Amino acid sequence: MTTVKPFSRSACAIANSLDIVGDKWSLLVVRDLLHGKRTYGELVNSPEHIPTNILADRLKRLEAAGIIGSTPYQQHPVRYAYTLTPKGSALGDVLLALVRWGKQHIPGTLTLNQDLAHTSSAASPASSRRVRARRPV
Amino acid sequence: MTTVKPFSRSACAIANSLDIVGDKWSLLVVRDLLHGKRTYGELVNSPEHIPTNILADRLKRLEAAGIIGSTPYQQHPVRYAYTLTPKGSALGDVLLALVRWGKQHIPGTLTLNQDLAHTSSAASPASSRRVRARRPV
């Protein structure tokens, strides 16, 4: 019984990648997480000001796609800190290519934060960046 | 008089790149053009089968963004052959990053055509690929 993978459009790696991150917001969330942001509020306050309902939706989708993970950093009002999985960090290369293209071909644009320049495969030391409340209670 | 560039979201190169190619179809069109396709019909017949109205829209947008150019290859019913500008060809690096990520992280996906592996900056010899009717009349 050969279980067929029902690719929505084709088996092309580009098409399937775009089915996951092919929109105007997903990669910006990944960018912010690569830059060390972790909470909903930090993500909302990025310069592009993503609408809150879209952020909630993208966090769900990206988690479903295995690109980010969430760990509660506080109880009662349970609040989650979002972090990139290895699959998500690997998107750094895509972001890097986009930054380079944008800076070369869209006048006036710039790199807001150079954290991306780690040439990929920088296995994120998840243990060193412990989840921590924004303000120690 | 300092003419302000009214970036729609921010000055971030990633955000502005996504404002141009941040959707599910634009980069697939660029992929096909990189693979040598030139006419509307060739683009429609790609495995993803882009809806015709969306293809027409994307060709307009990509041309407005300076990513593709169009030259008529036949008169009376004027028909255009679409080709990448240097700005458009430079997106090959982005596509390459997407292919690599997809193949590594989305099981079952593959590279449909390796033409992308030219490590960028392969200045397209526009003079050598003359516009030509699909069938010589």
Next chain:
DNA sequence: CCAATACACTTGCATAATGCAAGTGTCTAT
């Protein structure tokens, strides 16, 4: 000459995604 077919698009309309604004629930500060 007339009908049939093909290519390159357009147009109409239904469905889905996007985005603004306002609301909800839980804790913190005064």
Next chain:
DNA sequence: ATAGACACTTGCATTATGCAAGTGTATTGG
């Protein structure tokens, strides 16, 4: 007790997506 702040949800208006069908200009066959 009242006023925020944070992390989301919910409601709707606008925009994008996608299927199907139509248009205009050839070419081909009888």
